[in-house]
Amino acid sequence: xxxxxxxxxxxxxxxxxxxxxxxxxxxxxxxxxxxxxxxxxxxxxxxxxxxxxxxxxxxxxxxxxxxxxxxxxxxxxxxxxxxxxxxxxxxxxxxxxxxxxxxxxxxxxxxxxxxxxxxxxxxxxxxxxxxxxxxxxxxxxxxxxxxxxxxxxxxxxxxxxxxxxxxxxxxxxxxxxxxxxxxxxxxxxxxxxxxxxxxxxxxxxxxxxxxxxxxxxxxxxxxxxxxxxxxxxxxxxxxxxxxxxxxxxxxxxxxxxxxxxxxxxxxxxxxxxxxxxxxxxxxxxxxxxxxxxxxxxxxxxxxxxxxxxxxxxxxxxxxxxxxxxxxxxxxxxxxxxxxxxxxxxxxxxxxxxxxxxxxxxxxxxxxxxxxxxxxxxxxx
Amino acid sequence: xxxxxxxxxxxxxxxxxxxxxxxxxxxxxxxxxxxxxxxxxxxxxxxxxxxxxxxxxxxxxxxxxxxxxxxxxxxxxxxxxxxxxxxxxxxxxxxxxxxxxxxxxxxxxxxxxxxxxxxxxxxxxxxxxxxxxxxxxxxxxxxxxxxxxxxxxxxxxxxxxxxxxxxxxxxxxxxxxxxxxxxxxxxxxxxxxxxxxxxxxxxxxxxxxxxxxxxxxxxxxxxxxxxxxxxxxxxxxxxxxxxxxxxxxxxxxxxxxxxxxxxxxxxxxxxxxxxxxxxxxxxxxxxxxxxxxxxxxxxxxxxxxx
Numbered sequence: 001x002x003x004x005x006x007x008x009x010x011x012x013x014x015x016x017x018x019x020x021x022x023x024x025x026x027x028x029x030x031x032x033x034x035x036x037x038x039x040x041x042x043x044x045x046x047x048x049x050x051x052x053x054x055x056x057x058x059x060x061x062x063x064x065x066x067x068x069x070x071x072x073x074x075x076x077x078x079x080x081x082x083x084x085x086x087x088x089x090x091x092x093x094x095x096x097x098x099x100x101x102x103x104x105x106x107x108x109x110x111x112x113x114x115x116x117x118x119x120x121x122x123x124x125x126x127x128x129x130x131x132x133x134x135x136x137x138x139x140x141x142x143x144x145x146x147x148x149x150x151x152x153x154x155x156x157x158x159x160x161x162x163x164x165x166x167x168x169x170x171x172x173x174x175x176x177x178x179x180x181x182x183x184x185x186x187x188x189x190x191x192x193x194x195x196x197x198x199x200x201x202x203x204x205x206x207x208x209x210x211x212x213x214x215x216x217x218x219x220x221x222x223x224x225x226x227x228x229x230x231x232x233x234x235x236x237x238x239x240x241x242x243x244x245x246x247x248x249x250x251x252x253x254x255x256x257x258x259x260x261x262x263x264x265x266x267x268x269x270x271x272x273x274x275x276x277x278x279x280x281x282x283x284x285x286x287x288x289x290x291x292x293x294x295x296x297x298x299x300x301x302x303x304x305x306x307x308x309x310x311x312x313x314x315x316x317x318x319x320x321x322x323x324x325x326x327x328x329x330x331x332x333x334x335x336x337x338x339x340x341x342x343x344x345x346x347x348x349x350x351x352x353x354x355x356x357x358x359x360x361x362x363x364x365x366x367x368x369x370x371x372x373x374x375x376x377x378x379x380x
Numbered sequence: 381x382x383x384x385x386x387x388x389x390x391x392x393x394x395x396x397x398x399x400x401x402x403x404x405x406x407x408x409x410x411x412x413x414x415x416x417x418x419x420x421x422x423x424x425x426x427x428x429x430x431x432x433x434x435x436x437x438x439x440x441x442x443x444x445x446x447x448x449x450x451x452x453x454x455x456x457x458x459x460x461x462x463x464x465x466x467x468x469x470x471x472x473x474x475x476x477x478x479x480x481x482x483x484x485x486x487x488x489x490x491x492x493x494x495x496x497x498x499x500x501x502x503x504x505x506x507x508x509x510x511x512x513x514x515x516x517x518x519x520x521x522x523x524x525x526x527x528x529x530x531x532x533x534x535x536x537x538x539x540x541x542x543x544x545x546x547x548x549x550x551x552x553x554x555x556x557x558x559x560x561x562x563x564x565x566x567x568x569x570x571x572x573x574x575x576x577x578x579x580x581x582x583x584x585x586x587x588x589x590x591x592x593x594x595x596x597x598x599x600x601x602x603x604x605x606x607x608x609x610x611x612x613x614x615x616x617x618x619x620x621x622x623x624x625x626x627x628x629x630x631x632x633x634x635x636x637x638x639x640x641x642x643x644x645x646x647x648x649x650x651x652x653x654x655x656x657x658x659x660x661x662x663x664x665x666x667x668x669x670x671x672x673x674x675x676x677x678x679x680x681x682x683x684x685x686x
Contacts, residue, residue, distance in 0.1 A: 232511035
């Protein structure tokens with residue numbers, strides 16, 4: 001019996017080895033934000049991605065990393081360089097939706113596979129979907145829709161909502177309103193990169209709203225929450241996880257404690273892959289992973305799973321292998337919908353303090369097996 | 381819309397104006413005295429924020445951090461002047477822009493190298509943390525009031541320094557004729573270093589004060605720098621008084637535009653379109669203001685050498 005098991009194991013190992021030996025090497029071009037205001041997001045995506053590659057121990061993936069500094073024109077130049085002179089097979093990395101809209105349509109039209117670890121603009125999920133474009137994070141509206149649903153079930157009836165004036169900001173407020181049953185007290189678009197929110201906070205105070213929904217990623221969220229706390233307005237804050245990631249929480253401090261936010265991932269999600277991920281990320285980089293890091297990690301593992309099943313030179317088979325999403329996600333269950341966007345659970349988290357570190361804990365599920373609203377418009 | 385909300389927005393505009401003044405004062409002083417366009421001014425703002433955050437985290441005292449940021453920015457300003465800027469006075473503005481832009485990149489990467497890419501934690505001091513109630517029952521953040529007060533005090537102080545002291549006299553003389561003042565035996569090189577360090581200290585102070593209510597991160601200086609340039613162009617390049625007036629106008633126009641435009645436009649178009657158009661126009665408003673001022677007063681509101 002024991003012999004048979006060993007023989008079987010050896011055969012499996014051989015078979016796996018053989019499959020890998022036949023797979024062609026894959027060249028991956030990552031354009032992400034590593035400098036300027038949004039750098040912490042890009043760094044987390046990159047670190048998560050690299051961690052997964054390291055753990056896989058593979059030497060047939062070549063990763064080229066470029067910094068877009070959150071500038072759309074620069075991202076387009078880098079994308080041309082990666083496609084024309086580096087001749088990459090797969091592209092990934094973009095954080096911001098305005099950059100995504102500048103790069104992705106061109107890249108997928110040139111038959112490059114694009115795996116989005118973050119940005120999921122609505123324009124690429126519906127009529128603008130593409131068989132070469134896979135979103136491994138979420139469609140932009142998703143987390144906001146979940147917060148709309150949660151706000152209604154928590155009994156809020158009059159929400160003040162605000163977001164920056166760019167594609168993801170518009171998707172955010174649309175998403176929230178799609179699932180929020182109450183009344184909207186006021187709806188504000190701020191400037192992307194705005195750092196002073198005194199005027200907006202004064203309007204919140206005067207509006208008579210019973211809740212504030214805000215989507216302000218990166219430094220904008222830090223500025224807003226500190227100023228909100230200083231103004232002494234006691235209307236509860238609600239938001240997507242982007243306003244409450246690990247980097248933001250440490251900079252905001254006590255002002256964020258107790259705030260509810262929605263996320264497709266949390267560091268205390270109870271599955272083996274996630275536990276191992278959180279532990280190894282901390283060991284490798286000496287900080288807690290954020291949702292962006294989990295997205296980068298999942299993106300790399302999706303790519304690896306497809307490489308195990310098909311060769312990059314056979315694009316149809318490779319796309320089918322990606323679509324199967326046969327990898328262990330840090331989110332637990334993960335599958336793609338008809339428009340190559342995730343169908344997944346979205347959770348409610350609460351900001352807590354663990355020792356000296358601010359972080360999130362799970363408190364419930366906002367939406368189960370949630371797909372996006374644009375899939376029906378997608379014809380592939 | 382209530383009167384209280386309107387007054388609160390005026391105060392917010394005033395506070396934004398005062399912070400812009402802190403940045404613009406140093407910039408316009410350096411331009412007025414030395415004829416130098418200094419893009420690295422935003423980097424000194426950033427250094428002020430980071431030093432304040434680091435010292436406040438180490439000692440637990442915001443005030444020590446604030447003092448340290450003043451000293452650090454002034455010292456850094458003096459070093460930069462002696463090592464780099466001194467060689468640029470006789471060059472044309474394009475060379476100055478190129479050299480100081482290189483400084484911006486070096487400071488950004490340097491700060492990233494030392495502190496990392498993640499934003500730092502910096503909160504206002506405990507005693508100014510919450511809101512206080514103004515006469516008339518209007519709650520307003522104490523820290524923002526402190527910023528307004530500090531900015532106005534510095535404006536008065538700068539005015540006195542320039543109009544009443546020996547150093548101020550030399551600065552004014554340097555502005556009008558640098559050869560003559562050198563011929564009269566004033567050490568013009570030392571004077572330039574002092575002026576540059578003073579401008580840097582103002583930027584560092586602004587960075588520390590603003591860092592506490594915004595996000596202390598690499599690149600925090602650039603958006604403020606652009607606004608500060610708008611301010612000194614409107615105010616008249618080289619004029620401290622012009623910088624103060626223009627900063628207050630820009631602060632109030634920007635804040636009131638963000639606040640009033642969407643609801644004003646809602647009277648003439650559909651609500652959701654009004655919001656989009658309103659916020660888009662609001663973000664352009666100060667540039668429109670600058671264009672209008674330049675049409676009627678090409679040298680700004682208070683031309684320095686009129």
